[in-house]
Amino acid sequence: MTSDKKGSPRAAFSFLDNTVRASAPLPGLAASAASRLPRWALIGLLVLYVGHGLFDRVAWRGDDLMTIALARSTVQELLSGNLAVLILPQLQDLAWNQQGPLWILIVSIFLLPLVAWAAIQGLPLPIHLLDDVARIPVGLTLVLGFVAIWKAADRYARRREARPLDPLGVGPKSRDFGGTLGDCALLLAIATLGVIYPWHQAGPAAIGFLLQGLLLWSLATAPETPKRAAQQIPWVIAGALLSLGPGLAIAWLIALIIVFSWVQPYRLVASEFAKRFVPLLLLLIGLWLMLCLATHPFARVGAWWVQNLDDWAINRFLADPGAWASIARWFNESLWKWWPLWPIAAFGIWKNRHVQWSRAPHWAVPIVIVSTLTVLGLIGPSDWRFHQLISVAPLALLAAFGLLSLPRPLVNLVDWFAVALFTALGIFIWLYWTALNFGFPSALAQRVAILAPGVQGNANLYEVLTGVFASMAWVVLVIWRLRRGNPRLWRPVVLSAGGLTLLWVLLMTLWLPAIDRIQGQQTLAQSLESAWIQSAQTKPKALQANTSRFCVQLTHESQTLDAIAIALTHLPVRRDPQCHWRLGSRAPNATELREWKTIWRSSGTEDRRIRERFVLLERQSQ
Incomplete structure (x- = not known):
């Protein structure tokens, strides 16, 4: 064997080749290494992961708040x-126009009984249950x-091309x-930061x-059952x-074209698949367009x-060279968001x-999907x-097969990184x-008061x-991992999945009041609703009985404000311009001051992360 010259590019990266050669797997895989994780442990981990952080908290800013507002508006x-x-x-x-109606419809179906019950009983809608x-x-x-990603990995692993040699x-x-x-x-998906x-x-x-899991599952069965x-x-x-x-949808369609024209098992059934796939897809999209x-x-359909x-x-990249910085942001975020999948x-x-x-x-199918999505x-x-x-x-699927050839040094690196990170x-x-x-340590107590003002300890x-x-479970898991000597395929990711889950449990119990204060908008919503109630209580009964005027008009100057008013308050929001109150982010100008007066203005202390200032206006003329 010829040696590389010292200082050559090949010699500089020779350690990687040596690692690969030294860690080359045996042509077979011992049956003991493929023993499955106990079902009770897997189900318990799923319950802890999914159950914590969904309930008994306020709506958080962003998609959480906006989806609840859209669903409540849809139900009304x-x-x-x-x-x-x-x-x-x-x-x-x-x-x-920022997303389709399907997910909003699903959430609305779950909200419909609660909203309908409150309307029938004549009771105020329980906001604390809404989210x-x-x-x-x-x-x-x-x-x-x-379940879908588990089934996809299971079906791909059973294929002849994926199974290790067993002479x-x-x-x-x-x-x-x-x-x-x-x-x-499944463990790798749970472990993703x-x-x-x-x-x-x-x-x-x-x-x-x-949907991505269902696509992978369906593709795993396509070579044998293309019609289905x-x-x-x-x-x-x-x-x-x-x-x-x-x-x-466009990204997935491109991925399907590449898979069925390049990957060998799919090429054999591409014609039979396309004859049924294309008409059904066009039919589904056509029916929705007809309903639209x-x-x-x-004009409304076209605007969507x-x-x-x-x-x-790509148009922004061509027009503004500074837009290329988004690729650097994608790379930096992917390094931690995709951990431990990407290594x-x-x-x-x-x-x-x-x-x-x-x-x-x-290998080919998840690589194609990740590439097209990226x-x-x-x-x-x-x-x-x-x-x-x-x-x-698809990255979890790739990483699952990557575990088959993962060398012991990398296994230990992932494990010790998980132990150090989640313990700290x-x-x-x-x-x-x-x-x-308890106010100790004092420096941290001062920091908490700044980040989450008004939050009191209520242990x-x-x-x-x-x-x-959760803490004891983490200690037991680490000790079990250190003492467990038998090789298991899932062993390298147990600490990452368990550590992230138990850390999430800690956050959603010990830190939940502070997180609700930082990520929620309840303080702003309560201040707004209190100001409106004080104003509404002073109005004559004739105005209160006139539903076309006893309402709050949204000016749509701020999507965040609209979502807060709809999702977190009992304000009688209407679309009628004759409403007695108006909610927006712009103070009245000199002309409007003759008709409107400001009865509430956000101070900025309710949420320091919102730079906008919101105002509630009341019509001066009756």
């Missing part, structure tokens, strides 16, 4: 007989998404190997994960179009498509770089952050909790016991 329109909001969403009378009910479909969607007949059975890879993919927060909001991130896959995948593409807009045109003006397809990022997946791809990708669908996210019409979240499912963060959370409740037995249980 449905109760008034306006069925057109089922086809295209709207925030009161403001057309909402909890709105997040029930989020939990159900997450569970179904985890001695001591390897795992196909069913055991598939189940183990399914467990690994950047998705736990958006997945626990009422926004469309959860349904995006579910051709009947399933159009519904997934249509669901993406109606949930997250055309950008995601039947219930909305053409234009806003979702017109603003391609495991990258090493698996490097280790199998000599594989003929077109004959390895378990490219279309960076240059296409959709926000790249949506594509970044949805890429977690757990101690940090406990220190902040003691600072909030109770439940949060203390939950925090102690």
Whole structure:
């Protein structure tokens, strides 16, 4: 064997080749290494992961607040007989073009019984239950998404191309190997750092994960059952179009074209698949367009498509060289949002770089999907952050197969990183909790008072016991991992998945009051509603009985303010310009001062992160 010259580029990176050669796996896989994770442990981890952070908290800023506002607005329109909001969403009378109607409709279905019951009983709507009910479909969607990614990994692992060589007949059975890879993919998805927060909001991130898992599952069965896959995948593409807009649907269509024209098992059934896939997809999209045109003006339908397809990022790159900085932001965020998926997946791809990708669908399909999502996210019409979240499912699949060739040094690196990171963060959370409740350490107590003003320590037995249980469970998990010597495929990611889950449990118990204060808008909403109630109580009964005037008009000057008024208050919001009150972000000018007076203005102390100042105006003439 010839040696590389000292100082040559090849010699500079020779350590990587040496690592690969030294860690080259045996041609077979022992059956003991493919033993599955105990079901009780996996189910318990899922319950802790999904259950905490969904309920018994306020609506957080961003997608959580906006989705709840859209769903409540949709329910109110449905109760008034306006069925057109089922086809295209709207925030009161403001057309909402940033996403499709499907996810808003699903959330609205869960809110409908609560809103209808309050209306029938003549009781005020329980705002504290509204956001909890709105997040029930989020939990159900997450569970179904985890099932879908498990099934996708299981089906791909059972394929002949994916199974390790077993010349001695001591390897795992196909069913055991598939189940183990399914467990690994599920654990890797749970362990991903950047998705736990958006997945626990009422926004469309959860349904995006579910749809991506269903697409992978359907593609895993397509070579053997192309007819059934051709009947399933159009519904997934249509669901993406109606949930997250055309950008995601376009990315998936491009990925399908590449897969069925390049990857060998799919090329054999491409014609049979296309004959059923294309007509059904066109039928579903055509039916929705017909419903849109039947219930909305053409300009409204066109505005939805234009806003979702017109603003391609590539146009901004060509017009403004500074826009290229978004690629650097994507790269920096991906490094931590995709941890620990990307190093495991990258090493698996490097280790199998000599594989003929077109004959390895378990590698080729997720690579194609991640690549198209990344490219279309960076240059296409959709926000790249949506594509970044949805890429977690195929990356988890890649990382699951990457575990097969992961060398022991990298296994130990991932494990010790998880131990160091989550132990340090757990101690940090406990220190902040003691600072909030007991004022020690004093420096942290002062910091808490600045970040979450007005939050008082209210330690109770439940949060203390939950925090102690989570901390002890983490210690037990670390000790178990250190003492466990038998090789298991899922062993490298148990600490990452368990550590992130237990850390999330600590945050959602010990830190929840402070997080609600920082991320919520309750203080602003309560201040606004109190000002309106004081004004409304002084009005004559004749005005109170006139529903067309005893209302608050939204000026739509701020989407955040509109969402706060609809989702977090009992204000009688109407679209009538004759309303006695008007809510906006602009103070009245000299001409308007003759008709309007300001009765409330946000001070900025309610939420320091909102730079806008909101005003509630009252009509001076009766």
